[in-house]
Amino acid sequence: MSVQAVVDTREHSLEDIELGSGRWKAKKLSWEHDAGRHVVSPSFATYAARILLNFDPSVASWWRGLQLTYALLPLEEQRSMLSQRFGSFAASIQASMDSFIVEEMQVNNDTKTAWEKLFSRYIEKYGDSDAALRQICILFSILPMSEQPLEHIQQYKSSIKPDTNIDQAINLDSFFNDYSALLPGYYGCQISANASSYAIFPLIDLYEIGINEEFGQAVTATTFGPLSSIALSRDLLDYSLDIYALFGVSGATGCALTHSVVIPLDVLKTKAQTNPEEYSDIISGVSRVVQEEGLQGLLTGAQATLAGYFWYGLSVYPSYAFFKRFIGQSLLPLDFSALHTNDIALISGALSAVIASLGLTPLEAARIRVVADPNRYKPLGLLGTMKTIVSEDESLGWKALYAGLPALMTRQVIFGSIKFLAFERACDAIFMNWPSLRDLTWTALGVSLVAGAFSGTVSSVVSQPADAVLTYVAQRTDTKGNLSVIEGCRLMIEESGVTALFRGLGSRSLWAAAIIAGQFLLYDVFRNAFGVTADDLTQVYTLKL
Known part of the structure; x- marks a missing residue:
C-alpha cells in the first residue's frame, strides 16, 4: 500500500x-x-x-x-x-x-x-x-x-x-x-x-x-x-556544564530544605533502630526525646544531616541525568534503549547513588553517633564527632568514617534506583490518565509532589533492611571492628531476630514519603527558577518553507 x-x-x-x-x-x-x-x-x-x-x-x-x-x-x-x-x-x-x-x-x-x-x-x-x-x-x-x-x-x-x-x-x-x-x-x-x-x-x-x-x-x-x-x-543532544551545575544546585537546595524539615522523624527512626526497647513507636518516642533532651533533642544531628544531604542533592541529580543520557543515547543502541527504559533508569539511579554515597557516608556516621549518644557527641559538633570517630580505633584511622560504606551504599543504591524509577513511572501513569495536569505549572508540581510521596514510600520499604544494618554497623564499629553488610546483618538477626531488619519502618516510610515528595517538588521549583525548564532541555522541529 x-x-x-x-x-x-x-x-x-x-x-x-x-x-x-x-x-x-x-x-x-x-x-x-x-x-x-x-x-x-x-x-x-x-x-x-x-x-x-x-x-x-x-x-x-x-x-x-x-x-x-x-x-x-x-x-x-x-x-x-x-x-x-x-x-x-x-x-x-x-x-x-x-x-x-x-x-x-x-x-x-x-x-x-x-x-x-x-x-x-x-x-x-x-x-x-x-x-x-x-x-x-x-x-x-x-x-x-x-x-x-x-x-x-x-x-x-x-x-x-x-x-x-x-x-x-x-x-x-x-x-x-x-x-x-x-x-x-x-x-x-x-x-x-x-x-x-x-x-x-x-x-x-x-x-x-x-x-x-x-x-x-x-x-x-x-x-x-x-x-x-x-x-x-x-532531547538536547548534549547538556552543557551549566545545565548539570543547575541540576546540582537545584538538587542540593531541595534536599537540604526537605531534610531540615524532617530531621525529627530521622531522629526517631535512628533511636528506634539503636534503642528499640525505649523507642517502640513514634508517639512515645517523641515524648521520651522531649522529656530527656528537650525540644532541641528532635533536631539532634542537624549539622550532619544538612551537610550530608546538601552533598547528596548536589551529586545525585546531575549524575542521574548524565548516566541516563549517556547509557540510553551513547552506550547502547537506540532500539535496545527504547526496549529497556526501566532498566536504564534503575542502573542510572544506582550509579548516581554510588557517587552520592562516597560523600554521604562520613556525615551519616557522625549523625548516627550524635543521635544514638547525644550526651557524648553532641557537644563536639560535626567536625569534632568525626575526629572522635577517627581516633577511637587507631588501626582504622580515617577508614572508621567509612565503616558503614558497604551498608550505606547498598541502601542508597536500592533506594536511589527505585526512587527515580518509581517517580518517573508514577508521573507517566498520572499524566496518562489526567493529561490536562501538564497544562498549568501548579498542577504539574502537584503531580511531582504526589509521585514523589509514592516513590519515597516504595523506596523506603524496599531498602529498609539495608538501612537497619547501616545503623547497626555505624553504632557497633568501635566494639565489633569494621563490620561488613553480611556480617552486620547476621549479627542483628542472631541478637534480635529478623524483625530487627524492619525496626523504624513506620517512621522511615513517613519520613521518606515526606522527604522525597518535597525533594522532587523543590527540585522542579528551583530548576524552573534557574531557567531549566522542559522546553530548555528539548529541541523542537521547525520547517521554513
Whole structure:
C-alpha cells in the first residue's frame, strides 16, 4: 500500500528536508496564530506528512530510523510510539505551512495565490513521477473549494496515466495502520459537475475528531492519522556544564530544605533502630526525646544531616541525568534503549547513588553517633564527632568514617534506583490518565509532589533492611571492628531476630514519603527558577518553507 518512491538508502537528517529548511530549535516557538485556529486543516497536514514520508529522502530516512528503534517493542507499544512521532511531525508540518500561507497572504492579500505557490513547491521538489503527481493532486483536493489551485491541479492531473494494474477491491486496513502508506493507485481527484472544485475519488470520509486524552496531550484524529497539539521534539543532544551545575544546585537546595524539615522523624527512626526497647513507636518516642533532651533533642544531628544531604542533592541529580543520557543515547543502541527504559533508569539511579554515597557516608556516621549518644557527641559538633570517630580505633584511622560504606551504599543504591524509577513511572501513569495536569505549572508540581510521596514510600520499604544494618554497623564499629553488610546483618538477626531488619519502618516510610515528595517538588521549583525548564532541555522541529 505504501508508494515507497524513495530509493535513496543513505542516511539523512530532518535538517536536510527538500521542501524547505528544517531546523531543530532549542526552545518552543510561539506561533503568530492561536493554536486552535490553524490555516491548514488537520487532514491536509497529516496527508502532507504521509507524502513527505514517501517522497522526501530525509523524512523517509528519519522514519526508517524510528521504525528500527521501536522494532523490538511489543506491537501495540510500537504503534503507540510511532503514532506519537507521526502526530508531532504532522504538527510541525502544519505550523510551517500556517506560517507560509500567512506570510504569503500578507504579501499578495490572496489565499489562493499562496496555495498555488505551495503546490508549485511540491511539484518542483517531488513531482518527477506519475505516482508523486497523483498524490500531490490528491493532497490539494483536500483544500476548501475557494482555496484550491484549480488550474494547477488540472494541468498535472491530465498528464497522469491511469493505473490499471491496481485491484479495485484492495482493503484499506493496511493504509490506516501504516502512516507511511498513501492512497492506492486507483485513487485520484475528480472535478465537480460545475468545474468549481476537486475532490478525492473514490470518495473517502475525511473525518477530523478532537481527542483530549491521547499521548498525554490534545490530539486531532483524522482519516490519515493523528495530529498532535505539540510539534515534534527531541532531547538536547548534549547538556552543557551549566545545565548539570543547575541540576546540582537545584538538587542540593531541595534536599537540604526537605531534610531540615524532617530531621525529627530521622531522629526517631535512628533511636528506634539503636534503642528499640525505649523507642517502640513514634508517639512515645517523641515524648521520651522531649522529656530527656528537650525540644532541641528532635533536631539532634542537624549539622550532619544538612551537610550530608546538601552533598547528596548536589551529586545525585546531575549524575542521574548524565548516566541516563549517556547509557540510553551513547552506550547502547537506540532500539535496545527504547526496549529497556526501566532498566536504564534503575542502573542510572544506582550509579548516581554510588557517587552520592562516597560523600554521604562520613556525615551519616557522625549523625548516627550524635543521635544514638547525644550526651557524648553532641557537644563536639560535626567536625569534632568525626575526629572522635577517627581516633577511637587507631588501626582504622580515617577508614572508621567509612565503616558503614558497604551498608550505606547498598541502601542508597536500592533506594536511589527505585526512587527515580518509581517517580518517573508514577508521573507517566498520572499524566496518562489526567493529561490536562501538564497544562498549568501548579498542577504539574502537584503531580511531582504526589509521585514523589509514592516513590519515597516504595523506596523506603524496599531498602529498609539495608538501612537497619547501616545503623547497626555505624553504632557497633568501635566494639565489633569494621563490620561488613553480611556480617552486620547476621549479627542483628542472631541478637534480635529478623524483625530487627524492619525496626523504624513506620517512621522511615513517613519520613521518606515526606522527604522525597518535597525533594522532587523543590527540585522542579528551583530548576524552573534557574531557567531549566522542559522546553530548555528539548529541541523542537521547525520547517521554513
